[in-house]
Amino acid sequence: MADTTPFFDRLKAAAQTEWQSYVDHDFIRQMEAGTLPQAVFRQYLEQDYLFLIQYARAYALAIYKSPQLSDMHTIQAGLNTILGEMHLHVRLCQRWGLSQADLEAAPEHSATIAYTRYVLDCGQRGDLLDLLIALSPCLMGYAEIGLRLAPAVAANPDHPYREWISEYASAGFQEAARHSALHLHQLAERVMAPARWADAVAIFAKASRLEADFWQMGLDLGQTRV
């Protein structure tokens, strides 16, 4: 690839509409303002726990699809971030009287199924690059959102979503996202043929849209179950 722009930034630029629909979703704006109803957040977080279980499977699949041992090590670090992130969900849900067993027994919403099984399918039918592209909106998007919302927490120590925002703005999460972006870039340099670009953008755009749908699911569920 002659273009030295980071591969992830090229994907974002090529699928700007879908990316914006995800990172600028109304859910995020309401969260930043602190006006997001708790019922919405709770519905979202329950589904997100189920999402992360499937996401961990997709990371495991990425290890299976790894051509090199170095790929496996990098993906293992990403998997650890995902598994660590689930402690946040368990902690927050415990305060609402929901145990880990309750969370795991909850039914998966179709938006959760759609997104996770889409990612798993990308990995099953494609190679590691396809799978890492499908996985990339997750870590990178939440890292971007965490950074953008951090000032709202700094300005208001009683912000209702302080813990959630701080998790994604944390140095650990930011670094995991940076590592993933670098890995994606290096893998693309190794295996990406120019003819694959349109497919790469299509996968990235679809995953970003499914992230936006995931926020929307939270808003819709919260409205019907207050």
Ligand SMILES: Cc1ncc(CO)c(N)n1
């Ligand atoms: C839906 C979704 N996307 C990304 C992340 C970040 O890991 C998450 N927790 N949930």
